[in-house]
Amino acid sequence: MTEIHPEVAAVTDRVIERSRQTRRVYLDLIEREREGGVHRPTLACGNLAHGFAAAGEDKAAIRAGRSMNIGIVTAYNDMLSAHQPYGRYPDQIKVFARERGATAQVAGGTPAMCDGVTQGQRGMELSLFSRDTIALSTAVALSHGMFDGTALLGICDKIVPGLMIGALRFGHLPTILIPAGPMPSGLANKEKQRIRQLYAEGKVGREDLLESEAASYHGAGTCTFYGTANSNQMMMDVMGLHMPGASFINPGTKLRQAVTRAAIHRLTEIGADGNDYRPLGRCVDEKAIVNAVVGLLATGGSTNHAIHLPAIARAAGIVLDWEDFDRLSGAVPLIARVYPNGAGDVNHFHAAGGMSFVIASLIDAGLLHDDILTVSGARLRDHARDPKLSGEELVYEDAPERSYDDTMLRTPAKPFQPDGGMRLVKGNLGRATFKTSAVEESRRTIEAPARVFSDQDEVLKAFKAGELERDVVVVVRFQGPRANGMPELHKLTPPLGVLQDRGHKVALVTDGRMSGASGKVPAAIHLSPEAIGGGPIAKIRDGDIVRLSAPEGRLEVLVDAAELAAREGAAAPPAAFGTGRELFAFMRHGADGAEQGGSAMLAAAGL
Numbered sequence: 200m201t202e203i204h205p206e207v208a209a210v211t212d213r214v215i216e217r218s219r220q221t222r223r224v225y226l227d228l229i230e231r232e233r234e235g236g237v238h239r240p241t242l243a244c245g246n247l248a249h250g251f252a253a254a255g256e257d258k259a260a261i262r263a264g265r266s267m268n269i270g271i272v273t274a275y276n277d278m279l280s281a282h283q284p285y286g287r288y289p290d291q292i293k294v295f296a297r298e299r300g301a302t303a304q305v306a307g308g309t310p311a312m313c314d315g316v317t318q319g320q321r322g323m324e325l326s327l328f329s330r331d332t333i334a335l336s337t338a339v340a341l342s343h344g345m346f347d348g349t350a351l352l353g354i355c356d357k358i359v360p361g362l363m364i365g366a367l368r369f370g371h372l373p374t375i376l377i378p379a380g381p382m383p384s385g386l387a388n389k390e391k392q393r394i395r396q397l398y399a400e401g402k403v404g405r406e407d408l409l410e411s412e413a414a415s416y417h418g419a420g421t422c423t424f425y426g427t428a429n430s431n432q433m434m435m436d437v438m439g440l441h442m443p444g445a446s447f448i449n450p451g452t453k454l455r456q457a458v459t460r461a462a463i464h465r466l467t468e469i470g471a472d473g474n475d476y477r478p479l480g481r482c483v484d485e486k487a488i489v490n491a492v493v494g495l496l497a498t499g500g501s502t503n504h505a506i507h508l509p510a511i512a513r514a515a516g517i518v519l520d521w522e523d524f525d526r527l528s529g530a531v532p533l534i535a536r537v538y539p540n541g542a543g544d545v546n547h548f549h550a551a552g553g554m555s556f557v558i559a560s561l562i563d564a565g566l567l568h569d570d571i572l573t574v575s576g577a578r579l580r581d582h583a584r585d586p587k588l589s590g591e592e593l594v595y596e597d598a599p600e601r602s603y604d605d606t607m608l609r610t611p612a613k614p615f616q617p618d619g620g621m622r623l624v625k626g627n628l629g630r631a632t633f634k635t636s637a638v639e640e641s642r643r644t645i646e647a648p649a650r651v652f653s654d655q656d657e658v659l660k661a662f663k664a665g666e667l668e669r670d671v672v673v674v675v676r677f678q679g680p681r682a683n684g685m686p687e688l689h690k691l692t693p694p695l696g697v698l699q700d701r702g703h704k705v706a707l708v709t710d711g712r713m714s715g716a717s718g719k720v721p722a723a724i725h726l727s728p729e730a731i732g733g734g735p736i737a738k739i740r741d742g743d744i745v746r747l748s749a750p751e752g753r754l755e756v757l758v759d760a761a762e763l764a765a766r767e768g769a770a771a772p773p774a775a776f777g778t779g780r781e782l783f784a785f786m787r788h789g790a791d792g793a794e795q796g797g798s799a800m801l802a803a804a805g806l
């Protein structure tokens with residue numbers, strides 16, 4: 200087995216050391232929950248009878264309590280193309296559970312926001328907090344205490360993080376993630392992006408744009424860009440929380456169903472009453488969390504995980520910060536280019552070798568921890584195998600030695616770039632995330648006059664009015680968790696991309712977020728401290744020179760320190776009403792920083 204890379208080992212030790220106290224508290228909690236928590240055998244008759252009243256053919260087995268009862272937590276809805284296939288999963292899962300003498304019940308559902316539907320709309324201001332709403336819904340579902348194992352049905356952006364945060368508070372239960380897979384490839388993402396830029400320039404009309412979008416997002420399954428949803432799949436793979444090869448099999452295929460079936464069968468084998476107990480809270484340890492960061496950096500994954508991963512880690516008593524990301528980014532090379540970091544999409548990535556290639560390459564280079572507690576029972580290296588059907592039977596084959604497509608995949612020895620796709624930039628404005636994997640090298644240092652906004656729609660208006668036709672650092676503030684819920688500002692990508700393509704030096708600096716599908720425009724995002732509460736971003740004025748540089752790890756406004764300190768910060772826009780945003784005011788008021796996960800829920804819980 201390859202020695203673990205010294206920097207990966209050092210960061211892992213740093214996380215273990217920093218988390219020692221909180222991790223101890225967490226492990227004690229899940230031990231108490233296992234020993235004395237709310238369980239079917241300890242429920243009163245009235246409780247139990249309510250729990251199995253509608254269980255039909257499973258009633259006797261649930262009542263007897265001699266086999267695993269799986270709690271399904273499902274984020275099914277028709278809004279997310281990725282989650283639409285889940286509508287039929289619970290009935291299938293019940294059949295698969297019965298095949299192993301177990302039972303399954305839908306413990307509860309969670310909301311799931313499609314960021315594609317809300318992108319650029321008011322709903323996006325609920326997006327980040329929908330993650331914590333999902334965590335709360337997961338806790339409500341599992342609080343019934345009827346279950347000995349958990350199956351989580353969720354794929355997209357905040358849904359996997361929310362399900363994980365909620366399920367980790369029931370971390371004494373064995374838990375498996377059940378993906379549904381990407382939609383088949385439609386219109387190429389780069390062509391979609393080209394039509395969007397033409398529309399932003401007024402060169403094509405709404406009908407042409409809609410036609411292009413509908414050809415790209417054309418069916419059931421996850422969107423095929425490598426955004427937050429597909430980054431979630433990769434992370435669950437390298438954390439060992441999926442069955443091997445589960446992530447990128449298309450929905451509605453026999454192979455997809457076979458892997459789901461194998462996942463449920465496996466779940467019935469890792470319960471507390473068996474001889475291979477694998478509780479979620481022990482699977483998600485410091486090594487698994489570091490693996491998720493390494494996988495994210497090596498594949499150019501979504502910047503949103505700079506926010507979600509610290510939140511997931513906190514739920515397991517683990518403290519992860521942006522220095523960890525930055526130090527790992529210096530050691531972990533970029534070995535995959537999937538749109539927006541390249542031309543191909545996740546279907547092409549999967550066909551080119553996909554996660555088998557990534558897991559094998561990173562473990563063999565000592566960059567991933569191989570010795571983690573996987574749900575499959577195998578070492579992580581053995582997850583680098585491809586699921587196939589032999590007749591009706593699921594078999595795993597060694598990934599073929601591929602003359603892999605090196606426009607999509609490279610080995611760590613010959614990477615696309617020597618360092619991972621995500622850097623920490625800091626200076627007199629605070630700390631921010633800068634994703635470099637989709638930004639041309641020549642654009643990773645930008646110094647230009649600022650043009651300051653407090654609203655993304657104002658940026659679009661200024662673009663349309665021709666006010667941005669120059670070298671410019673667009674500063675959009677009051678977009679942090681406590682201001683307006685930290686929406687993604689992905690709608691700014693096409694106009695800023697147009698300016699960039701016209702030869703201007705362009706960058707974005709914001710305390711908000713971008714989509715995992717954003718890419719080509721250099722951006723310092725998640726800037727902390729945010730404008731609300733006095734972050735220096737509130738003091739930047741039109742014309743100030745702002746410099747951001749990924750190679751230098753710096754983000755600065757070039758204004759004399761005394762002058763900057765003497766400036767009054769801009770006033771925050773009024774709190775938003777409408778589209779339900781007022782209902783989330785308590786989450787805005789209590790949210791902590793993006794680096795901690797931007798969560799009022801975790802902050803108030805003392806986690």
Ligand SMILES: O=C(O)[C@H](O)[C@@H](O)[C@H](O)[C@H](O)COP(=O)(O)O
Binds near residue numbers: 315356501503713716
């Ligand atoms: O972080 C992400 O991956 C995004 O939130 C993604 O889920 C979102 O839906 C994008 O908006 C889709 O991309 P388009 O908006 O470009 O279609």
Ligand code: SF4
Binds near residue numbers: 278281312315356426
């Ligand atoms: S990937 Fe984004 S746009 Fe696609 S279904 Fe998921 S949330 Fe919606």
